[in-house]
Every structure is written in structure tokens, then in C-alpha cells.
Amino acid sequence: MRIELEKRAKVSILFSILSPFIAFALTLVFGGIMFALLGKNPAIALYSYFVEPLIEVWSLHELAIKAAPLILIGVGLSVCFRSNNWNIGAEGQFIMGAIAGSILPVVFYDWQSPLMLPLMLVLGMIGGALFAAIPAFLKAHMNTNEILTSLMLVYVAQLFLDWLVRGPWRNPEGMNFPETRRFAADAILPEMLASGRANWGFAFAIIAAVLVWFMMRYTLKGFEVAVLGQSARAGRFAGFSSRKMIWFSMLFSGALAGLAGIAEVSGAIQQLRPVISPGYGFTAIIVAFLGRLNPIGIIAAGLVLALTYLGGEAAQLSIGVSDKVTRVFQGLLLFFVLSCDTLIHYRIRLVWERLPAIKTDEAH
Amino acid sequence: MPVKGSTASGPLLAVRNLTKLFGSFAACNAIDLQIESGEIHALLGENGAGKSTLVKMLFGVLAPTAGEILWKGDAVRIASPGDARKLGIGMVFQHFSLFEALTVAENIALSMDRNVSLGRVAEEASRLSRAYGLPLDPKAHVADLSVGERQRIEIVRALLQNPQLIILDEPTSVLTPQEADRLFETLYKLKAEGRSVLYISHRLEEVQRLCDRATVLRHGQVTGACDPRAETPASLARMMVGSEVAAVTPEGTNTKGAVQLEVRHLSVAARTPFAVSLKNVSLKVRAGEVLAIAGVAGNGQSELFDALSGEYPVADDNAVHIRQTPVGTKGINARRLMGAGFVPEERHGHAAVSALPLSDNLVLARNQSDRRAFLGGGFLKVIRQDAVKAATRRISENMDVRKSGDDPPAASLSGGNLQKFIVGRELDREPSVLVVNQPTWGVDAGAASRIRRALVDLAKAGSAVLVISQDLDEIFEVATEIAVISDGRLSDAYPARELSREKIGLLMGGLHGLTEGAGAAHAH
Numbered sequence: 001m002r003i004e005l006e007k008r009a010k011v012s013i014l015f016s017i018l019s020p021f022i023a024f025a026l027t028l029v030f031g032g033i034m035f036a037l038l039g040k041n042p043a044i045a046l047y048s049y050f051v052e053p054l055i056e057v058w059s060l061h062e063l064a065i066k067a068a069p070l071i072l073i074g075v076g077l078s079v080c081f082r083s084n085n086w087n088i089g090a091e092g093q094f095i096m097g098a099i100a101g102s103i104l105p106v107v108f109y110d111w112q113s114p115l116m117l118p119l120m121l122v123l124g125m126i127g128g129a130l131f132a133a134i135p136a137f138l139k140a141h142m143n144t145n146e147i148l149t150s151l152m153l154v155y156v157a158q159l160f161l162d163w164l165v166r167g168p169w170r171n172p173e174g175m176n177f178p179e180t181r182r183f184a185a186d187a188i189l190p191e192m193l194a195s196g197r198a199n200w201g202f203a204f205a206i207i208a209a210v211l212v213w214f215m216m217r218y219t220l221k222g223f224e225v226a227v228l229g230q231s232a233r234a235g236r237f238a239g240f241s242s243r244k245m246i247w248f249s250m251l252f253s254g255a256l257a258g259l260a261g262i263a264e265v266s267g268a269i270q271q272l273r274p275v276i277s278p279g280y281g282f283t284a285i286i287v288a289f290l291g292r293l294n295p296i297g298i299i300a301a302g303l304v305l306a307l308t309y310l311g312g313e314a315a316q317l318s319i320g321v322s323d324k325v326t327r328v329f330q331g332l333l334l335f336f337v338l339s340c341d342t343l344i345h346y347r348i349r350l351v352w353e354r355l356p357a358i359k360t361d362e363a364h
Numbered sequence: 365m366p367v368k369g370s371t372a373s374g375p376l377l378a379v380r381n382l383t384k385l386f387g388s389f390a391a392c393n394a395i396d397l398q399i400e401s402g403e404i405h406a407l408l409g410e411n412g413a414g415k416s417t418l419v420k421m422l423f424g425v426l427a428p429t430a431g432e433i434l435w436k437g438d439a440v441r442i443a444s445p446g447d448a449r450k451l452g453i454g455m456v457f458q459h460f461s462l463f464e465a466l467t468v469a470e471n472i473a474l475s476m477d478r479n480v481s482l483g484r485v486a487e488e489a490s491r492l493s494r495a496y497g498l499p500l501d502p503k504a505h506v507a508d509l510s511v512g513e514r515q516r517i518e519i520v521r522a523l524l525q526n527p528q529l530i531i532l533d534e535p536t537s538v539l540t541p542q543e544a545d546r547l548f549e550t551l552y553k554l555k556a557e558g559r560s561v562l563y564i565s566h567r568l569e570e571v572q573r574l575c576d577r578a579t580v581l582r583h584g585q586v587t588g589a590c591d592p593r594a595e596t597p598a599s600l601a602r603m604m605v606g607s608e609v610a611a612v613t614p615e616g617t618n619t620k621g622a623v624q625l626e627v628r629h630l631s632v633a634a635r636t637p638f639a640v641s642l643k644n645v646s647l648k649v650r651a652g653e654v655l656a657i658a659g660v661a662g663n664g665q666s667e668l669f670d671a672l673s674g675e676y677p678v679a680d681d682n683a684v685h686i687r688q689t690p691v692g693t694k695g696i697n698a699r700r701l702m703g704a705g706f707v708p709e710e711r712h713g714h715a716a717v718s719a720l721p722l723s724d725n726l727v728l729a730r731n732q733s734d735r736r737a738f739l740g741g742g743f744l745k746v747i748r749q750d751a752v753k754a755a756t757r758r759i760s761e762n763m764d765v766r767k768s769g770d771d772p773p774a775a776s777l778s779g780g781n782l783q784k785f786i787v788g789r790e791l792d793r794e795p796s797v798l799v800v801n802q803p804t805w806g807v808d809a810g811a812a813s814r815i816r817r818a819l820v821d822l823a824k825a826g827s828a829v830l831v832i833s834q835d836l837d838e839i840f841e842v843a844t845e846i847a848v849i850s851d852g853r854l855s856d857a858y859p860a861r862e863l864s865r866e867k868i869g870l871l872m873g874g875l876h877g878l879t880e881g882a883g884a885a886h887a888h
Contacts (some may be wrong), residue, residue, distance in 0.1 A: 218744075218746045219745050219747065220727075223724065223747060226720070227724075227728060231714070231717050234714055234728060237675060237706075237715065237728065238727075238729065238731060239696050
């Protein structure tokens, strides 16, 4: 017996819309089974994981803080993925954006100006874009695989940050802790509301999502992204350049990842540390696909994935499970999203043993 | 190699009530067909009539939904090409499945079910190729071979299985007239040995010349079974198409105007190992002319199209002139802005993006040439859907594009209707220069005649039209001037009235001879 995937003649519109919800429901079911196997009551565990973080104001603020980078990065990646360029290194661009944006508050710490914050944000975007320029250059001019190069550069960025905060940028008044100076007030991204910690990063994310949605839906640039993503040859016929699109999509997603990095550092952490991201750049890939590469869908997906982070922290405290559960939930979710999408386009066919072939005497 | 075990009584292959459904669409609907031993049987029909589906069922590629296949009187189930070969059915597909980097013998050995030494395969293959007049060098690399020679590999590969029935799918569509004549002799030889041939074609003269009986398909049903020699081409065409096909004549084209498209000594190196380089190509197309470039596929047609369209600009700005302005180094949109329009050969993934709706596919070709009408919002370049949709409707009406819904995805249109849209998309701009590569490739007869008429009308209205085509019928229908491309070289252009099919065939051969005589790159 073997299993075959058979392309469906027609793709159901209903199930295309339902698919992310089915994937989320299946994630809950399998998460429940996992909690049961761990000896926890699945109902209580799932409640503390997915509901508790939503019923208090402070935790809603935390949700916005976690969702902001996921949405910002995910929106950038959606443009990249739609153009058939596969930037897997947003985590690295996030870190390099954070480092570039931190040059001012760390190196020029006694400079005070209302320009400080805007300049930091711009530098953050430039830092992310420049770091994404490396795989873009390699793909556009050397024909290397951007999946590998962008992914490997993540480790370069992580180790560079680690070296910076332990070496040249370590806080001289910090009792040898591996971290930079705390940012001055001018360098801190302010809170949006008086009720909690959520900073303007979340607003940036929503604005970016709406702008990208408009670009993809209405403008020639969005059309160019879609055409080159589906057929490079047809794009060439339209007068679009695949090479320029590599640059555009990689730099664009890099800049948004960099913005997410500096917003996170300036708003939530307020200094650089050896680790500044719980894997936002990788989780944003799940966000982009769960949101079906649609910026508005990505807002919703970003909130869902932020909830898995928050729930993981909550469950660690209230029912005493490992924080690795977060990763398990994210993995389950990506798995079910991708398999639901596959089953929308294909049906599974079990092929049993072949009927005996016709017997004839060989002619030679 | 005499045929064993063919019985004198009853047909070799009989098909009863054979049906294939794709969803609710009947590609083949209750087909009856009988093939006798030792006959060449034609399967006629336009594109989409169900010929390929029927043949795929006979060769075990597709499973029938209903009906039965009788082989020498016994019902059989053909589950795979391997089963078909064991029965004694061989097939030569229209699109070859050969590895270009391997030799002829290696390619043949790959298709054998059993392990046979390469030496024996080569020996057997050259024996067969001699016996049937199919000259082949087993050690030659496929990449160096012409399309005709590649087809011979496929035929020899089929003959190695000692089949009693050989199915040939549109075998002459890629051959020069001389190569086709050679193929016919091979087929006569096979027939004389008592083997049967199922010959799929839409070329009526060929079928009349070659075949003993014909089965005609239309919309998945048999519309006629006849002796083709007793019919006229017109009556066969009626069975195929269902109505008289209006012939287009280029006669009466206006007097010639200024040169609108000119190529001067264009040479382009091959971009990939298997591409053809263009060698010193020159041509002129005047307003009111249709210049047709004949030639067998893979002789530099797509490379010429790329250089003319500007999808791959060339180094010399003077190599291409549009309306007497040098544009060799300019991109495709700059050329469009000068009044040129382009229709590439491949519809899906080149001329159109399959998954996108027709309106988006209109923007694809005209995003710069019609930017005033189609784009708004200043630097944001917002696509004005209302203007684009209105133009899509206008084009669809003018070209009689039949589609489901107002703005369906390109993939949902049949080949003919999509091609009408793609050609109409350019005609709608009233281009002063139009370059078309294979305008009616894989298109049904009705759409083809509509498209050809439009090309002739465009030239009559004073535009310069360049048509690259492999289809000689088409060329004679539309061309006022004809040139022949072969191995990246272009012959002089001759007035269409002065050329016959035979002359074109000789031009193809003559040019080939020239390159080989000069001891060029392909000498081994």
C-alpha cells in the first residue's frame, strides 16, 4: 500500500477560509492530549494557557507587546514570500536592527534630543535592511539559495550581539553584567495608553499591516510582487525585473524586522542584552502563513501566536509545565496550518496492491 | 522482424463504449474504434476533441471511466504503459521524453524494462534504424540532434518492443516536409510487415495520403469513420470542426509603406547550453506587410522573439529598429511605448499568469503603455480597476473570447479563448508593429482562423506584422513575405506567392547544409 496526493479539481472556498480555524482547533485538541499525557487536567491547562491571559488588562498589554514584533516581521515576510523570495533570517535582521538603532543611546548616551527616538527607529530599519542585503546580493548576483544564507546569518547576528554586550558595549557601571547601559528617557518608545506597558510598537505594526495591505491590493508594486512570485517569465514580459524584486522584497522585509527589533529594545527591554528575542523572527514565519500571507490575516495570526508565548509563561507559573510547551504549540500550529492547506489542494488516496498485470509471452 | 501471432480473423484492437470523465466533463464519450491488422488508421480531431485522452487510455496512462478495450478479441485491462508494451502496443509521444545530456543508446536503455547491456542496445538500435530507414548514431548525444532525429529515437525505442500496434501522436508537427516523407516510408514498411499504426493528426492532406481508414472525433465523440481517400479535405474538415472553416487570404493587402521593424546583423550568443545562438540575422517589415518566419521548432525562434521584444535586450542598440529608431538595448516596455506589441509562444507563465484574472493579465502587458488610463494616484500607481475591467470586456467582445463569468482566472479559459484574449490585448492598442510567436499553437480551428484574420486585418490597416510559426498552412494563410529560420540563421525574405512548401523545405535543408559545410560548431 502507498499513499498518494491527488490534486483536487476544484478548491473549496469555504474550507480555504475555515482552514486556519480548523488548524487552531486541532492544535487545541492535540495540546489537550499532550497536557493529559503530562498528567495535567487538559481543561484547566488549556484554560490557563489560552483564556487567562485574555481576561486581565495588564496581560492584554503584554499580548500587544508580544504581537507587535510578530506582526511587523510577518507583514514584511508576506511581501517577500509572495514574491517567491524566502527570507528565513528575519531573526537576524531583527537583532541587527536592534543593534543599529541602539548605537545612539549606547554610544552617544549623553546626547539629548527629541530627534533621538526617530533617528533610532530609522537606524533600526537601515540596520535590518543592510543585514538582509547580504542574502539579497548573494541571490541576485551569485545565484545562491537565500534560505540557507539568510538562515545562517541569524547565528552571525546572535553571536555579534553577544560579543557586543559582553565586550565593547558592556555597561561600565553595570557590575559586569552582560548588558548595555539602560536607555535614557529620550530613547524610550513611549507607552500607548495609561493603563499598561504596551508601547507604540503595536501601532507601528497595525499601520505597517494596513499600508502593505493597500500596496498589495491596489498598487502596481503589489501587482509586480504577485506576478513575479507566480511566474518570473511572465514578470519579465510585463517589464518587471526579478533581480530588482529580490532586492526590494529582501530589503523591505529586513527593514520591517529591523524596526521590530529597535521597537522591542527601545520599548520593552530598554537596553541590549545577550538575548533580546524569544525567536520572534522565526515565529513570524508561522504568523505569515497562518495569516495566509495577507496583512490583515497576519494581524490576527500575530495575536494568536503572541498568545502562545503569553500562555506558555502563564502555564509555567500556574500549572508548572516547561516553557518548551510554547514551542510545541507553535510547531503544532504550523504543522496543522500547512497540512490543512495541503488537504485543501490535494486529496489523499490510498493505493492498495496493484491488480496483477496482463500476462503475454514476450516477443523477443 | 516479422510479427508473430496476429490472427487473421477479427480486428487487432477494438474499443467499445470507452468513456473518460474528468469530474462531470466527458473528455471521451462512448468511443467506438476498430483497428485491423496491417492498417494505418487515422485519428482526426481538433485540439480538445479527446484524441490524447483516448490514446492515453489505450497506452495505460489514464484509466477509463467506462467501456472496454479488446485486444485480439479478448477484453484487457491496461493499467500502465508497461502493460501496454507487454500486449504489443508502442507509443511515440508528441513531446519527447529524452535526456539531452545522454547518448541515443543510453536513452533507449533507460526505457527498457529489463537489464540489457548498453552494447546490445546500441547494436539492436542501429540494426532497427537501418532496417526501417531511420538513420541514427547510437553514440550521438541527444542535445546535438535535430527534432526529427530525436523522434527517430522514440520510434526505434518503440520498435525495440516489437509492437503490433504503434501509436504516433502528431508526428509531423515538428518535421520538415522532407523528414515527414521519410517518416511515411518507415510507416509503409511497418504496414507491409502486418503491423498496425494509429496515426493522430489534424493535417488532412497527410491523412489522405497515408491512411487506410480514419476515425474523426469532435467534443469527445466519434463524428465519423470513413476511408479518407474517398473524402475531400473539406468534408473531413467538416467532420472535425462541425462547420465550414473560412479561409483567410492575405490577398488585397495595401501597398507597402515605410519600414516599421528592422533587424540589422543581429547576433546573440546562446544563453543556456541547449539554446540556439542567433547568427547575423537581418530582416525588414514594412507597414502593411505580414512577414512570416517559417522553421522547425528549436531553430532560434524563441531567441529571436526575446531579442525583438526586448525581454532580453541585446548589446548593440542598432541591431533592432522600431519605427526607424534604434531600440536594441531598450527593454520591453520602452519598445511598447514606441507602438510595438508582442505575443509570446507560451500562454501560461509567459503571456499570462494562469492564476490571475483576465483583467490582471491585461495589466501585465499594458502597465506602462496604458499607464495614463490604467494607473492613478500619482507615485502610488494605484491600478484603476474600473478602466482595466472595461478594457477587458471590450477585448473579450471584440475577439469573441468565451469565458465563464465576467473576469475569470486565465487558467479557466480554453487554449483558444485565452490566445484570442492575449492577441486581442495587443490589437486593442492598435500597435504599429506586432511580433507574434506561434500565434495559433495548440488552438482549435475556429479560434485559429479568428486570430489569423485579425493579424491580416491589422496589416491591412497599415501595421507591420511579424509572425513566427511552424505551421506552413498558417504561414501561407497570413503571410505576404516569408523567410525561413534554421540553426539561428535567417534566409532572405521572399514574396509568399513565389514560394511553395517544397521550396521552404529546401530552404530549411539548404541552410542546414551551409552550416555543416562550413564546418561549424556541430561537427561530430
